[in-house]
Amino acid sequence: MSVQPWGEAGSGHPPGKRPTGGWQPAPAVSPQAAMRAGHADRDRTLDVLKAAFAEGRLSVQEYEQRHEAVAASQTYGQLAALVADLPSGPMTAPPAVVATPVPATFMAVPPPRARPTNVLAVVSLVASLVGLSAPAVVVGHIARSEIRRRDMDGDWAAVLGLVVGYLGCAFWTLLILIGIA
Structure with missing residues:
Protein backbone atom coordinates (compact mmCIF):
# COMPACT_ATOMS: atom_id res chain seq x y z
CA MET A 1 0.00 0.00 0.00
CA SER A 2 1.43 3.34 -1.02
CA VAL A 3 1.09 6.57 0.86
CA GLN A 4 0.05 9.57 -1.16
CA PRO A 5 2.00 12.66 -0.20
CA TRP A 6 -1.09 14.87 0.16
CA GLY A 7 -3.62 12.59 1.89
CA GLU A 8 -4.32 9.63 4.10
CA ALA A 9 -2.90 6.28 3.08
CA GLY A 10 -5.00 4.63 0.37
CA SER A 11 -7.99 6.92 0.83
CA GLY A 12 -7.40 9.21 -2.14
CA HIS A 13 -8.71 12.16 -0.10
CA PRO A 14 -6.90 14.94 1.76
CA PRO A 15 -6.43 14.45 5.53
CA GLY A 16 -9.68 14.97 7.43
CA LYS A 17 -11.73 15.26 4.21
CA ARG A 18 -14.06 12.37 3.47
CA PRO A 19 -16.75 12.36 0.74
CA THR A 20 -20.20 13.11 2.09
CA GLY A 21 -22.01 11.08 -0.56
CA GLY A 22 -23.93 12.14 -3.65
CA TRP A 23 -22.53 13.69 -6.79
CA GLN A 24 -20.05 16.51 -6.33
CA PRO A 25 -18.53 18.44 -9.22
CA ALA A 26 -14.81 18.23 -9.66
CA PRO A 27 -12.99 21.33 -8.43
CA ALA A 28 -12.37 23.68 -11.34
CA VAL A 29 -9.33 25.84 -11.93
CA SER A 30 -11.51 28.74 -13.03
CA THR A 100 -14.85 40.73 -28.87
CA PRO A 101 -17.01 43.17 -30.77
CA VAL A 102 -20.05 41.79 -32.55
CA PRO A 103 -19.58 41.84 -36.34
CA ALA A 104 -21.82 44.30 -38.14
CA THR A 105 -23.44 41.37 -39.95
CA PHE A 106 -25.08 40.24 -36.72
CA MET A 107 -26.11 43.66 -35.45
CA ALA A 108 -29.79 44.49 -35.41
CA VAL A 109 -30.88 46.57 -38.37
CA PRO A 110 -31.94 49.99 -37.14
CA PRO A 111 -35.43 51.03 -38.18
CA PRO A 112 -35.42 53.35 -41.17
CA ARG A 113 -35.69 56.95 -40.11
CA ALA A 114 -38.34 59.12 -41.68
CA ARG A 115 -36.75 61.62 -44.05
CA PRO A 116 -38.70 64.73 -44.96
CA THR A 117 -39.70 65.24 -48.58
CA ASN A 118 -38.22 68.30 -50.25
CA VAL A 119 -41.02 70.77 -51.06
CA LEU A 120 -39.15 72.30 -54.00
CA ALA A 121 -39.03 68.87 -55.69
CA VAL A 122 -42.83 68.67 -55.53
CA VAL A 123 -43.09 72.28 -56.78
CA SER A 124 -40.83 71.38 -59.74
CA LEU A 125 -43.00 68.38 -60.63
CA VAL A 126 -46.25 70.33 -60.38
CA ALA A 127 -44.85 73.30 -62.38
CA SER A 128 -43.66 71.00 -65.16
CA LEU A 129 -47.04 69.24 -65.37
CA VAL A 130 -48.89 72.57 -65.47
CA GLY A 131 -46.73 73.78 -68.34
CA LEU A 132 -44.32 76.15 -66.60
CA SER A 133 -41.27 74.43 -68.04
CA ALA A 134 -38.50 76.96 -67.39
CA PRO A 135 -39.40 77.51 -63.71
CA ALA A 136 -39.74 73.72 -63.29
CA VAL A 137 -36.17 73.22 -64.54
CA VAL A 138 -34.71 75.92 -62.29
CA VAL A 139 -36.59 74.75 -59.18
CA GLY A 140 -35.78 71.10 -59.99
CA HIS A 141 -32.03 71.78 -59.94
CA ILE A 142 -32.30 73.72 -56.68
CA ALA A 143 -34.36 70.87 -55.18
CA ARG A 144 -31.81 68.19 -56.14
CA SER A 145 -29.03 70.27 -54.62
CA GLU A 146 -30.93 70.59 -51.32
CA ILE A 147 -31.86 66.90 -51.34
CA ARG A 148 -28.19 65.87 -51.56
CA ARG A 149 -27.04 68.43 -49.01
CA ARG A 150 -29.74 67.74 -46.39
CA ASP A 151 -30.32 64.00 -47.02
CA MET A 152 -34.00 64.38 -47.89
CA ASP A 153 -36.54 62.39 -49.88
CA GLY A 154 -38.17 63.57 -53.10
CA ASP A 155 -35.36 63.07 -55.58
CA TRP A 156 -37.75 61.18 -57.84
CA ALA A 157 -40.09 64.21 -57.97
CA ALA A 158 -37.25 66.60 -58.74
CA VAL A 159 -35.89 64.36 -61.52
CA LEU A 160 -39.37 63.87 -63.02
CA GLY A 161 -39.95 67.64 -62.85
CA LEU A 162 -36.61 68.22 -64.63
CA VAL A 163 -37.34 65.67 -67.37
CA VAL A 164 -40.84 66.98 -68.06
CA GLY A 165 -39.57 70.58 -67.77
CA TYR A 166 -36.76 70.00 -70.28
CA LEU A 167 -39.19 68.25 -72.64
CA GLY A 168 -41.57 71.25 -72.31
CA CYS A 169 -38.70 73.69 -73.00
CA ALA A 170 -37.73 71.67 -76.07
CA PHE A 171 -41.36 71.61 -77.23
CA TRP A 172 -41.76 75.40 -76.84
CA THR A 173 -38.39 76.03 -78.49
CA LEU A 174 -39.41 73.84 -81.43
CA LEU A 175 -42.75 75.66 -81.74
CA ILE A 176 -41.02 79.05 -81.74
CA LEU A 177 -38.52 77.91 -84.40
CA ILE A 178 -41.29 76.54 -86.59
CA GLY A 179 -43.26 79.79 -86.14
CA ILE A 180 -40.26 81.87 -87.22
CA ALA A 181 -39.65 79.72 -90.27
Whole structure:
Protein backbone atom coordinates (compact mmCIF):
# COMPACT_ATOMS: atom_id res chain seq x y z
CA MET A 1 0.00 0.00 0.00
CA SER A 2 1.43 3.34 -1.02
CA VAL A 3 1.09 6.57 0.86
CA GLN A 4 0.05 9.57 -1.16
CA PRO A 5 2.00 12.66 -0.20
CA TRP A 6 -1.09 14.87 0.16
CA GLY A 7 -3.62 12.59 1.89
CA GLU A 8 -4.32 9.63 4.10
CA ALA A 9 -2.90 6.28 3.08
CA GLY A 10 -5.00 4.63 0.37
CA SER A 11 -7.99 6.92 0.83
CA GLY A 12 -7.40 9.21 -2.14
CA HIS A 13 -8.71 12.16 -0.10
CA PRO A 14 -6.90 14.94 1.76
CA PRO A 15 -6.43 14.45 5.53
CA GLY A 16 -9.68 14.97 7.43
CA LYS A 17 -11.73 15.26 4.21
CA ARG A 18 -14.06 12.37 3.47
CA PRO A 19 -16.75 12.36 0.74
CA THR A 20 -20.20 13.11 2.09
CA GLY A 21 -22.01 11.08 -0.56
CA GLY A 22 -23.93 12.14 -3.65
CA TRP A 23 -22.53 13.69 -6.79
CA GLN A 24 -20.05 16.51 -6.33
CA PRO A 25 -18.53 18.44 -9.22
CA ALA A 26 -14.81 18.23 -9.66
CA PRO A 27 -12.99 21.33 -8.43
CA ALA A 28 -12.37 23.68 -11.34
CA VAL A 29 -9.33 25.84 -11.93
CA SER A 30 -11.51 28.74 -13.03
CA PRO A 31 -15.27 29.30 -13.05
CA GLN A 32 -15.29 28.97 -16.84
CA ALA A 33 -13.60 25.55 -16.72
CA ALA A 34 -16.63 24.06 -14.98
CA MET A 35 -19.09 25.48 -17.52
CA ARG A 36 -20.74 22.96 -19.81
CA ALA A 37 -19.46 22.85 -23.37
CA GLY A 38 -21.67 22.69 -26.45
CA HIS A 39 -21.36 21.02 -29.83
CA ALA A 40 -19.71 24.09 -31.35
CA ASP A 41 -17.05 24.05 -28.60
CA ARG A 42 -16.33 20.38 -29.29
CA ASP A 43 -16.12 21.13 -33.02
CA ARG A 44 -13.56 23.90 -32.38
CA THR A 45 -11.52 21.54 -30.23
CA LEU A 46 -11.64 18.90 -32.97
CA ASP A 47 -10.42 21.52 -35.45
CA VAL A 48 -7.41 22.18 -33.22
CA LEU A 49 -6.70 18.46 -32.99
CA LYS A 50 -7.02 18.04 -36.77
CA ALA A 51 -4.60 20.91 -37.34
CA ALA A 52 -2.14 19.47 -34.83
CA PHE A 53 -2.36 16.05 -36.49
CA ALA A 54 -1.87 17.56 -39.95
CA GLU A 55 1.17 19.49 -38.69
CA GLY A 56 2.68 16.29 -37.25
CA ARG A 57 2.28 17.30 -33.60
CA LEU A 58 0.15 14.23 -32.79
CA SER A 59 0.55 10.59 -33.73
CA VAL A 60 -2.36 8.60 -35.11
CA GLN A 61 -2.95 6.92 -31.73
CA GLU A 62 -2.86 10.25 -29.83
CA TYR A 63 -5.24 11.83 -32.31
CA GLU A 64 -7.72 8.93 -32.05
CA GLN A 65 -7.59 8.92 -28.23
CA ARG A 66 -8.13 12.65 -27.99
CA HIS A 67 -10.85 12.54 -30.64
CA GLU A 68 -12.80 10.03 -28.54
CA ALA A 69 -12.19 12.07 -25.40
CA VAL A 70 -13.58 15.20 -27.08
CA ALA A 71 -16.85 13.39 -27.76
CA ALA A 72 -17.11 12.43 -24.08
CA SER A 73 -16.11 15.86 -22.72
CA GLN A 74 -18.78 17.91 -21.01
CA THR A 75 -17.00 21.04 -19.77
CA TYR A 76 -14.64 23.70 -21.06
CA GLY A 77 -12.01 22.47 -18.64
CA GLN A 78 -12.08 18.96 -20.10
CA LEU A 79 -11.78 20.34 -23.63
CA ALA A 80 -8.96 22.68 -22.66
CA ALA A 81 -7.03 19.80 -21.07
CA LEU A 82 -7.14 17.87 -24.35
CA VAL A 83 -5.37 20.63 -26.28
CA ALA A 84 -3.35 22.29 -23.51
CA ASP A 85 -0.04 21.05 -24.93
CA LEU A 86 -0.85 22.24 -28.47
CA PRO A 87 -0.11 25.73 -29.90
CA SER A 88 -3.76 26.79 -29.92
CA GLY A 89 -6.82 25.51 -28.13
CA PRO A 90 -10.48 26.06 -27.51
CA MET A 91 -11.77 29.17 -25.88
CA THR A 92 -11.32 28.89 -22.13
CA ALA A 93 -14.28 31.15 -21.51
CA PRO A 94 -17.74 31.33 -23.01
CA PRO A 95 -18.22 33.89 -25.78
CA ALA A 96 -20.03 36.30 -23.42
CA VAL A 97 -16.91 36.65 -21.27
CA VAL A 98 -14.55 37.30 -24.16
CA ALA A 99 -14.65 40.98 -25.09
CA THR A 100 -14.85 40.73 -28.87
CA PRO A 101 -17.01 43.17 -30.77
CA VAL A 102 -20.05 41.79 -32.55
CA PRO A 103 -19.58 41.84 -36.34
CA ALA A 104 -21.82 44.30 -38.14
CA THR A 105 -23.44 41.37 -39.95
CA PHE A 106 -25.08 40.24 -36.72
CA MET A 107 -26.11 43.66 -35.45
CA ALA A 108 -29.79 44.49 -35.41
CA VAL A 109 -30.88 46.57 -38.37
CA PRO A 110 -31.94 49.99 -37.14
CA PRO A 111 -35.43 51.03 -38.18
CA PRO A 112 -35.42 53.35 -41.17
CA ARG A 113 -35.69 56.95 -40.11
CA ALA A 114 -38.34 59.12 -41.68
CA ARG A 115 -36.75 61.62 -44.05
CA PRO A 116 -38.70 64.73 -44.96
CA THR A 117 -39.70 65.24 -48.58
CA ASN A 118 -38.22 68.30 -50.25
CA VAL A 119 -41.02 70.77 -51.06
CA LEU A 120 -39.15 72.30 -54.00
CA ALA A 121 -39.03 68.87 -55.69
CA VAL A 122 -42.83 68.67 -55.53
CA VAL A 123 -43.09 72.28 -56.78
CA SER A 124 -40.83 71.38 -59.74
CA LEU A 125 -43.00 68.38 -60.63
CA VAL A 126 -46.25 70.33 -60.38
CA ALA A 127 -44.85 73.30 -62.38
CA SER A 128 -43.66 71.00 -65.16
CA LEU A 129 -47.04 69.24 -65.37
CA VAL A 130 -48.89 72.57 -65.47
CA GLY A 131 -46.73 73.78 -68.34
CA LEU A 132 -44.32 76.15 -66.60
CA SER A 133 -41.27 74.43 -68.04
CA ALA A 134 -38.50 76.96 -67.39
CA PRO A 135 -39.40 77.51 -63.71
CA ALA A 136 -39.74 73.72 -63.29
CA VAL A 137 -36.17 73.22 -64.54
CA VAL A 138 -34.71 75.92 -62.29
CA VAL A 139 -36.59 74.75 -59.18
CA GLY A 140 -35.78 71.10 -59.99
CA HIS A 141 -32.03 71.78 -59.94
CA ILE A 142 -32.30 73.72 -56.68
CA ALA A 143 -34.36 70.87 -55.18
CA ARG A 144 -31.81 68.19 -56.14
CA SER A 145 -29.03 70.27 -54.62
CA GLU A 146 -30.93 70.59 -51.32
CA ILE A 147 -31.86 66.90 -51.34
CA ARG A 148 -28.19 65.87 -51.56
CA ARG A 149 -27.04 68.43 -49.01
CA ARG A 150 -29.74 67.74 -46.39
CA ASP A 151 -30.32 64.00 -47.02
CA MET A 152 -34.00 64.38 -47.89
CA ASP A 153 -36.54 62.39 -49.88
CA GLY A 154 -38.17 63.57 -53.10
CA ASP A 155 -35.36 63.07 -55.58
CA TRP A 156 -37.75 61.18 -57.84
CA ALA A 157 -40.09 64.21 -57.97
CA ALA A 158 -37.25 66.60 -58.74
CA VAL A 159 -35.89 64.36 -61.52
CA LEU A 160 -39.37 63.87 -63.02
CA GLY A 161 -39.95 67.64 -62.85
CA LEU A 162 -36.61 68.22 -64.63
CA VAL A 163 -37.34 65.67 -67.37
CA VAL A 164 -40.84 66.98 -68.06
CA GLY A 165 -39.57 70.58 -67.77
CA TYR A 166 -36.76 70.00 -70.28
CA LEU A 167 -39.19 68.25 -72.64
CA GLY A 168 -41.57 71.25 -72.31
CA CYS A 169 -38.70 73.69 -73.00
CA ALA A 170 -37.73 71.67 -76.07
CA PHE A 171 -41.36 71.61 -77.23
CA TRP A 172 -41.76 75.40 -76.84
CA THR A 173 -38.39 76.03 -78.49
CA LEU A 174 -39.41 73.84 -81.43
CA LEU A 175 -42.75 75.66 -81.74
CA ILE A 176 -41.02 79.05 -81.74
CA LEU A 177 -38.52 77.91 -84.40
CA ILE A 178 -41.29 76.54 -86.59
CA GLY A 179 -43.26 79.79 -86.14
CA ILE A 180 -40.26 81.87 -87.22
CA ALA A 181 -39.65 79.72 -90.27
